[in-house]
Amino acid sequence: MSQGYYDTAQVCLNGHVVTTQYETAIEFRSKHCGECGESTITNCSNCNTKIKGYYHLPDVFGFGSDVVSGYCHECGKAYPWTEAKIEAARELAEELEELTDEEKELLKKSLDDLVKDSPRTVVATTRFKRLVGKATPEIATGFKDILVDIVSETAKKAIWG
Ligand SMILES: [Zn+2]
Ligand SMILES: [Zn+2]
Known part of the structure; x- marks a missing residue:
């Protein structure tokens, strides 16, 4: 196996990917997002590690x-x-x-478990479906728009099929 390596990704604070080849294609670099105008970052704001981008493999495109x-x-x-x-x-x-106040709290707590794949994801998706099921279709769609890109694959399948 030939050795591959990760390029760096540049992403705006709202999550729009500017480029996944920050290191190798400098013409794609930009300080602000073309879609929303937010500032862009290439490193974790907590530990400063570069954000993983495109995986380069020699001879493979x-x-x-x-x-x-x-x-x-x-x-x-x-x-x-x-x-x-x-x-x-x-x-x-x-x-x-x-929803009652307790149900709102429960729903908010399950959001954290929806985005990571963990043993609690199943509990969280069941709860999410039950509670959001009480909401109007507009709000249910709103949740989907916000969450569909960040929830784990398991949660995505369980909630939206
Ligand atoms: Zn953006
Ligand atoms: Zn970090």
């Missing part, structure tokens, strides 16, 4: 993925865009007038 992970592979902290989306979903949970 198009192997790497353009998807950037939600958590830092070094320190495990959520990247700013993941944090922002969880926060937005928490705020949306507050808008669910159909």
Whole structure:
């Protein structure tokens, strides 16, 4: 096997990927996001480790993925865009007038377990479906728009099929 290596990704604070080949294709670099105008980062804001981008393999083209992970592979902290989306979903949970205060809290807590694949993901998806099921279709769609890119594969399948 020939040795591959990771390029660095440049991502805006809202999670738009500017480039996954920051090191090798400098023409793609930009200080701000072309989609939303936010500042861009190339390193974890917690531990300063470079964000993993495109995986280069010698003699292979198009192997790497353009998807950037939600958590830092070094320190495990959520990247700013993941944090922002969880926060937005928490705020949306507050808008669910159909829920009691305890149910809102429960829903907010399960959001953290939806984004990581853990033994609690199944519990969290069951809860999420039950509680969001009480909401209007507009709010349910709102949750999907916010969360679909950051929840784990397991949660995505369980919730949206
Ligand atoms: Zn952006
Ligand atoms: Zn980090």
